[in-house]
Amino acid sequence: MRSKVVPTKLIPVDPIHPDPGDMKSAANVLLDGGLVAFPTETVYGLGANALDGNAVERIFRAKGRPATNPLIVHVKGAEDARELVAEWPDHARALASMLWPGPLTLVFEKKPGGIPDIVTAGGSTIAVRSPKHPVAQALLRACDVPIAAPSANRSTKVSPTNAEHVRKALDGRIELILDAGPTVGGLESTVLDLTGTSPTLLRPGLITRRQLEQIIGPVRLPADSASGQWKSPGMMKTHYSPVAKLLLTNDEGTRLVRKLLRRYHRVGWIPLGEGQKIWFSELIQFRPLPNEPNEYAKQIYAVLHELDNLFVDYIIAQMPPDTEDWRAVRDRLSRAASPAEL
Ligand code: TXA
Ligand code: MG
Numbered sequence: 146m147r148s149k150v151v152p153t154k155l156i157p158v159d160p161i162h163p164d165p166g167d168m169k170s171a172a173n174v175l176l177d178g179g180l181v182a183f184p185t186e187t188v189y190g191l192g193a194n195a196l197d198g199n200a201v202e203r204i205f206r207a208k209g210r211p212a213t214n215p216l217i218v219h220v221k222g223a224e225d226a227r228e229l230v231a232e233w234p235d236h237a238r239a240l241a242s243m244l245w246p247g248p249l250t251l252v253f254e255k256k257p258g259g260i261p262d263i264v265t266a267g268g269s270t271i272a273v274r275s276p277k278h279p280v281a282q283a284l285l286r287a288c289d290v291p292i293a294a295p296s297a298n299r300s301t302k303v304s305p306t307n308a309e310h311v312r313k314a315l316d317g318r319i320e321l322i323l324d325a326g327p328t329v330g331g332l333e334s335t336v337l338d339l340t341g342t343s344p345t346l347l348r349p350g351l352i353t354r355r356q357l358e359q360i361i362g363p364v365r366l367p368a369d370s371a372s373g374q375w376k377s378p379g380m381m382k383t384h385y386s387p388v389a390k391l392l393l394t395n396d397e398g399t400r401l402v403r404k405l406l407r408r409y410h411r412v413g414w415i416p417l418g419e420g421q422k423i424w425f426s427e428l429i430q431f432r433p434l435p436n437e438p439n440e441y442a443k444q445i446y447a448v449l450h451e452l453d454n455l456f457v458d459y460i461i462a463q464m465p466p467d468t469e470d471w472r473a474v475r476d477r478l479s480r481a482a483s484p485a486e487l
Pocket of ligand 1 (some may be wrong): 185187189190191214215216217225248250252263268270271272274278296297332333335336347348423439452
């Protein structure tokens, strides 16, 4: 179904001290059933009043997201989260007191009769997070309702780390974009399932498994679980994809890049660290990224968006090492990558 076109307004806001009047207008859009894209410390989110099933349905339409993929509900903090869940386990208390507000989403059993089923895709569990970004917090305070918000991109595409990425993807489909400049985290939140017998990492993110384990003890990876299945419906194999074909390499990419250039393909080349600028061709875009996980995370989506805007045919990225610190980045790169076809 095609959504009807709505004029999308963009308001620039200060990332630290957003204007209270602007926050009030944005809150009114949400309370009227509208959609507002707003910055979080990870990526931009596409928000609707989580208590308004019709507004939430518009999120699914605007994104082209399957109704089977549940949304994260954003709240000011632990007190509001407790209203939405059937049970608030000790692990939640410990994690929320140490890491909220912050880039950590927790999955709970849902309180019956609370948040509409469409938000949780009809499931019995609910994902909740308290975002740290001052604009997200100000918006939550101004509207005083929980905000359902996936990343503000079209389904399966690269998440937005600035307002322009949001505008390109969703112009005419949503009412408002709050532009607070680029986000600082750059990758989506860590998702931890607290509903089973032991906590399970459903999506790696900027909060690492090590950090979680320091607070609550052992955290399982989904592959350790009996079924061996990813339980998070959003953890589909292909996700976060640029339009160009993304290929991953474990070396300096020399062979692959050369092969593509010989065939006159336009190539974006993302080495790790300084990289070697060994090709001088108009066909190649050289975009080295820092050899440090947090800095890399902060920049990678913007580079993928930029290379798509330049209409490259292929993006070659050098895969970072297989260590805990790089888990989230490696996860996103693997999901964004095209099956090898050379
Ligand atoms: O950093 C973030 O988490 C951003 C910002 C905007 O907060 N949001 C975000 O939302 O990345 P989204 O919808 O793009 O990803 C949410 C992930 C999906 O993989 C979804 O399947 C999973 O969380 N999820 C949501 N509810 C769940 C639930 N009840 N059980 C398991 N996984 C759930
Ligand atoms: Mg997303």
